[in-house]
Amino acid sequence: MIIMKRFSILILGILSLFVLQVDKGYAQTPDELTLTIEVVNSLTQEDFANAFEILTLNNDISALTNEELERKTVIIINDIYQSKQNKITPFIFGIPLNETEVLLAANYPYEAAAAYSSSDVAKQRVAALFTAPLADHGNANAFKHAYWNVEMSFHLTQRFTKMFADAHEANASGLAKEMDLYNNEYGRNLFLRMVSENKNLTAKQAETELLKRISNGNLLRKVGEQLRNTDGTGRK
Incomplete structure (x- = not known):
């Protein structure tokens, strides 16, 4: 399964690079920087994650302008859309994209790929660390939301990180x-504090600190009809 997924990503990446080479001489237009609602409504979280992986594998992100990032992402995502035999509703954290998220993704394709690739990473980490990763309102959910915002912050400005996090709610x-x-806000602020002290901050370092703060009660969970501080329970 992993080999087949990697092979599919590689093929899509090669196709996307070919399209980009052919299209180099064309003038940039607004339509090349956005996605249609039909396309966004047919994408899954894994599709966004695959698009971001293709983009980052084949490009030096830091060397591209915002316009180039959007344009390349649109080409990759449209290739993924065309390759899908079944058009299904996208799910982020098990919930369909709401109207606000769909509009954001359509207008900011690169940021959407980064945001929902980050949500995929957060989902994987919570599954690895907690006994009940899908449970709402507990310590696992607190970690998932905070870590999603930390992970997004490695790729996006705080403006876009907040936009996508707020849109989800x-x-x-x-x-x-x-x-x-x-x-969500705690995760963003934790990233800002840590990266100000360590410009070479890694996701693992941020994760370790976040888990410590969850155990220390710095985040919130919902117990019945009350918000309470998180604790160290529920870890594997």
């Missing part, structure tokens, strides 16, 4: 929304 309400927004 657009249809939420009550204590659950308050909890998620708090933990």
